[in-house]
Amino acid sequence: MTQTHDALQVLRSRGYRVTEPRKRVLKVLAEAQRPVSPYEIQEILQQKGEYLNHVTIYRVLDLFCSLKLAHKVLLGGGFVRCTLGAEDGCHRFVVCRQCGALREYADKALCEEETAIAQEFGFRAEQHFSEFSGICSECMASARS
Amino acid sequence: MTQTHDALQVLRSRGYRVTEPRKRVLKVLAEAQRPVSPYEIQEILQQKGEYLNHVTIYRVLDLFCSLKLAHKVLLGGGFVRCTLGAEDGCHRFVVCRQCGALREYADKALCEEETAIAQEFGFRAEQHFSEFSGICSECMASARS
DNA sequence: CTTTCTGCAAAAGGTTTGCAGTTAG
DNA sequence: CTAACTGCAAACCTTTTGCAGAAAG
Numbered sequence: 001m002t003q004t005h006d007a008l009q010v011l012r013s014r015g016y017r018v019t020e021p022r023k024r025v026l027k028v029l030a031e032a033q034r035p036v037s038p039y040e041i042q043e044i045l046q047q048k049g050e051y052l053n054h055v056t057i058y059r060v061l062d063l064f065c066s067l068k069l070a071h072k073v074l075l076g077g078g079f080v081r082c083t084l085g086a087e088d089g090c091h092r093f094v095v096c097r098q099c100g101a102l103r104e105y106a107d108k109a110l111c112e113e114e115t116a117i118a119q120e121f122g123f124r125a126e127q128h129f130s131e132f133s134g135i136c137s138e139c140m141a142s143a144r145s
Numbered sequence: 146m147t148q149t150h151d152a153l154q155v156l157r158s159r160g161y162r163v164t165e166p167r168k169r170v171l172k173v174l175a176e177a178q179r180p181v182s183p184y185e186i187q188e189i190l191q192q193k194g195e196y197l198n199h200v201t202i203y204r205v206l207d208l209f210c211s212l213k214l215a216h217k218v219l220l221g222g223g224f225v226r227c228t229l230g231a232e233d234g235c236h237r238f239v240v241c242r243q244c245g246a247l248r249e250y251a252d253k254a255l256c257e258e259e260t261a262i263a264q265e266f267g268f269r270a271e272q273h274f275s276e277f278s279g280i281c282s283e284c285m286a287s288a289r290s
Numbered sequence: 291c292t293t294t295c296t297g298c299a300a301a302a303g304g305t306t307t308g309c310a311g312t313t314a315g
Numbered sequence: 316c317t318a319a320c321t322g323c324a325a326a327c328c329t330t331t332t333g334c335a336g337a338a339a340g
Contacts, residue, residue: 017339053297094268103266110258114277121248122282123239130275132259137267162314198322
């Protein structure tokens with residue numbers, strides 16, 4: 001995972017230390033295919049026999065979010081690795097309401113439209129952040145509803 | 146507020162009772178210019194000398210959300226009156242990161258674009274829900290940052 | 291070695307549940 | 316009157332804080 005390696009570089013270059021807990025949380029986020037909550041991260045680690053105090057996990061996630069290495073997904077309330085380095089200030093997610101599967105994307109056109117709408121309301125747009133829920137192909141196949 | 150009156154009609158027509166607590170919570174939501182949390186609602190009511198148990202507020206909000214009379218805003222975690230009757234399944238918000246001021250809007254073009262993006266990922270879009278943060282005109286004026 | 295980070299204990303919020311009593315219709 | 320609703324108590328889960336000891340660089 002070069003991506004994980006890059007993240008560690010970000011830590012180092014900003015003067016933060018590369019520690020075992022930080023590497024573990026990063027790995028869980030990288031391997032999770034969906035947003036995971038602090039306590040879920042703890043459980044996942046416990047299954048590998050790697051214990052981390054939940055307070056530590058909270059603090060690591062806080063740090064990661066401030067460095068844009070992770071992102072707090074609001075629908076459901078978990079955390080995900082940020083997969084986007086480009087398109088700054090634009091984090092868009094599709095979340096499957098059934099299984100929680102998540103895809104991140106960025107879209108310039110959407111940002112421009114939203115910025116225009118914001119201006120009509122007297123707002124200056126900064127962070128474009130959107131989540132929308134639907135159902136993924138796998139869940140669509142399994143549940144005929 | 147005819148809107149409040151309409152909401153009471155929705156309750157009645159769906160077989161729910163129109164009670165004092167429900168009217169009070171509805172009024173607070175209607176008067177609030179920003180998302181309010183359950184405990185904030187309790188405080189606002191207390192200032193008017195109207196006490197409600199927090200559990201009741203939670204249950205009223207749950208009901209309102211299920212009837213689409215209210216909406217849970219994820220940024221910040223409060224609740225707002227749903228101002229949209231039309232454009233079903235489309236709830237978009239601009240939130241001021243400074244003062245929490247909020248505007249709700251719907252936009253068909255955005256929905257269509259998002260639906261198309263979802264399809265590329267194999268998702269069928271259902272609820273279009275977006276929030277984006279910025280800064281409102283008042284906060285822009287007061288803080289020159 | 292020194293500063294940063296982690297773990298522990300504990301507290302502080304937020305949210306949910308069960309049940310008895312109240313109230314709307 | 317009766318089903319629906321509220322209040323209370325208590326449990327539960329999540330998040331935060333302070334401090335002493337451990338570890339990175």
